[in-house]
Amino acid sequence: MAETDQDAELVRLAQAGDAKAFEALVVKYQRRIARHVARYVRATGDVEDVVQDTFIRAYRGLASFRGEAAFYSWLYRIATNTALSHLQREPGDVLLGDDAPEERAEAFDPGVSDAEDPERSLIAKQIAEAVQRALAKLQPELAEALMLYEVEGKPYAEIAGMLGIPIGTVRTRIFRAREFIAKRLEPVLDVQRNRRW
Amino acid sequence: MSLKVSLLLDGQLAPGEAKAALEETAADPRLRDRYTVYGLVGDVLRGNSTPDDGFSARIFDRVRKEGVRIERGYDPLKRDE
Numbered sequence: 001m002a003e004t005d006q007d008a009e010l011v012r013l014a015q016a017g018d019a020k021a022f023e024a025l026v027v028k029y030q031r032r033i034a035r036h037v038a039r040y041v042r043a044t045g046d047v048e049d050v051v052q053d054t055f056i057r058a059y060r061g062l063a064s065f066r067g068e069a070a071f072y073s074w075l076y077r078i079a080t081n082t083a084l085s086h087l088q089r090e091p092g093d094v095l096l097g098d099d100a101p102e103e104r105a106e107a108f109d110p111g112v113s114d115a116e117d118p119e120r121s122l123i124a125k126q127i128a129e130a131v132q133r134a135l136a137k138l139q140p141e142l143a144e145a146l147m148l149y150e151v152e153g154k155p156y157a158e159i160a161g162m163l164g165i166p167i168g169t170v171r172t173r174i175f176r177a178r179e180f181i182a183k184r185l186e187p188v189l190d191v192q193r194n195r196r197w
Numbered sequence: 198m199s200l201k202v203s204l205l206l207d208g209q210l211a212p213g214e215a216k217a218a219l220e221e222t223a224a225d226p227r228l229r230d231r232y233t234v235y236g237l238v239g240d241v242l243r244g245n246s247t248p249d250d251g252f253s254a255r256i257f258d259r260v261r262k263e264g265v266r267i268e269r270g271y272d273p274l275k276r277d278e
Contacts, residue, residue, distance in 0.1 A: 031240045061273030149207070
């Protein structure tokens with residue numbers, strides 16, 4: 001993702017004390033951070049603990065985030081350190097070996113991180129299949145914009161240049177693609193109405 | 198409004214617009230769901246379809262219960278000994 005500045009406003013609001021802005025960042029990045037942590041930590045429950053600790057550390061340390069790097073990069077480094085600290089305390093939970101270098105962890109793909117939880121794994125599979133089915137039915141120009149953004153990590157302006165369309169059209173194509181898929185996910189996804197985000 | 202949710206997720210709103218969209222989204226369960234699902238769609242496309250089973254809510258329960266605050270001088274990148 002092209003994320004250098006895209007979280008700047010949410011981070012600024014969170015630093016000013018707006019908890020909703022930080023929640024929005026948690027919702028946005030929780031799965032990516034969980035996937036990263038699962039490269040280090042074996043037990044599913046411990047992955048969640050480490051991810052929680054990561055976000056809590058990030059929240060406590062928000063004042064120290066100066067924006068020199070993307071917020072996600074900062075969060076990623078906190079998650080790495082939190083996972084390594086966890087492994088020092090719980091060496092039996094190690095996935096890679098106590099002295100595995102970070103570089104090796106970065107290259108390691110854990111696959112589905114909730115393999116220990118068949119129900120979660122089944123739901124994840126159903127969600128993935130529903131998204132793929134929706135993607136197959138999506139208008140090609142909408143799918144193209146969405147994939148360039150989400151998978152290729154191209155910023156909006158670059159997508160506009162590549163496709164020869166105004167940036168406003170990129171915005172609406174990505175939105176329409178998401179909305180199309182979201183509607184088709186509804187029957188599959190038990191969106192928890194009582195959660196905060 | 199769902200367009201603004203999509204733009205909020207991607208950091209495409211101007212500062213004033215972002216704050217207003219954030220407040221509107223936080224106050225509307227349907228928009229909150231959209232924010233979550235749009236994020237999930239991106240994660241699925243990148244290969245991670247783990248559902249949100251209230252994870253973010255659990256984090257903020259902890260924040261409240263433990264009285265976590267933003268602390269000047271706290272370095273979250275420093276490893277625990």
